[in-house]
Amino acid sequence: MQVALDDYVWAAGVATELVNTSAEVWRGEDRLPDAAALAAFADLHGDRSEDGAPGTLSELARRVGAADLRAVHALRANVRDLIDHPDRGRLVAGATALTRPARGATLVADPAHRSRTRWAAPLRDGATVAEALSLVCGVGILGAVHTLGEQRFRPCGAPTCRGVFIDTTRPGRRRYCMPGLCGNRVNVANHRARRAAADHRRPGTE
Ligand SMILES: [Zn+2]
Structure with a gap:
């Protein structure tokens, strides 16, 4: 597996989904409680262009033990802490540490243009799913800071x-954080508040 350095939008999205x-x-309910949940997460958010190939996020998530799950939970807390304290230097240092499971930087074929290449950080051989996710989160955070700035961590x-x-x-x-869920909740609450205010103003309803 490798993470394309210009694919930070996907990578930052995985970091957001993970935290x-x-x-x-989720008000006390962990949505990554076991290996099966982690495999489902990897299937949903992994790089689909490499789906099924050895060493992809999905494939790594199928070899998960208790220690791997703990490592993913620790990574999640670490990424959350970075997003919670969006100081540029802290984000860069923290995200750089997250990219340690990479073995250097290289050029890979661009799937959209076979004659072109893109920057990528390949994952070290034998890496775990926590290390793969760590690399993805690190690239996502670095790319977002570099391209968009630290005010995008909210x-x-x-x-x-x-x-x-x-x-x-x-x-x-x-x-x-989850536009479909949190945005809708706020819209519903606002709608109810407006309707309650309108009912209150209407004569004969008091
Ligand atoms: Zn939310």
């Missing part, structure tokens, strides 16, 4: 949500 599986975000805008995210949208106006 938002924690019990802290807490979710839903008042009751404890999630965080890395905003890789072009305009940089993302507000929620």
